[in-house]
Amino acid sequence: MKIPAHEYEHTVNFYREILGLTEIQPNGPDDTPRFEFGDKVLWLDRMPGLSQAEIWLEVIASDIDSASEHLKQQGCQRRDEIEPLPSGFKAFWISSPCNIIHLVTTPGELIERSADTGIE
Missing domain, CATH: 3.10.180.10 (2,3-Dihydroxybiphenyl 1,2-Dioxygenase, domain 1)
Structure with missing residues (x-):
């Protein structure tokens, strides 16, 4: 998911804290957050140039x-x-x-x- 910078932290928190999805361990400090989403992986990419999520x-x-x-x-x-x-x-x-x-x-x-x- 491509997320506008102004909504990024709240969106990551939504999947991590509110929905409680299992986060996949990042390989490094700058890695994109990823969550288990059934048998899929949900990637959350911060995109400064976007006005709405894609x-x-x-x-x-x-x-x-x-x-x-x-x-x-x-x-x-x-x-x-x-x-x-x-x-x-x-x-x-x-x-x-x-x-x-x-x-x-x-x-x-x-x-x-x-x-x-x-x-x-």
């Missing part, structure tokens, strides 16, 4: 090239301009017809990148 989703594809081709054949355009991804990161951006952003990636890609760079 929901971004992650889609896991076993074969990133096949996923890219399938989405292209269905008329879904890649949106790589949305946010730069690290060099070598096996992922790309798309958006739904109602403009929900999706990161299409491979299983374990975020975990692997985090182990390599310390960034999640």
Whole structure:
């Protein structure tokens, strides 16, 4: 979830203290707070330039090239301009017809990148 800076602390507190979601242990002091959300992970990213929260989703594809081709054949355009991804990161951006952003990636890609760079 992308959260405006002016709502960030209250939003993190909402998930941590009010809803009591289990927080996933951060790797470092500057890591984005993450919470267990059923069988999903809720990421809370502070975004100074936003005026309201945005929901971004992650889609896991076993074969990133096949996923890219399938989405292209269905008329879904890649949106790589949305946010730069690290060099070598096996992922790309798309958006739904109602403009929900999706990161299409491979299983374990975020975990692997985090182990390599310390960034999640």
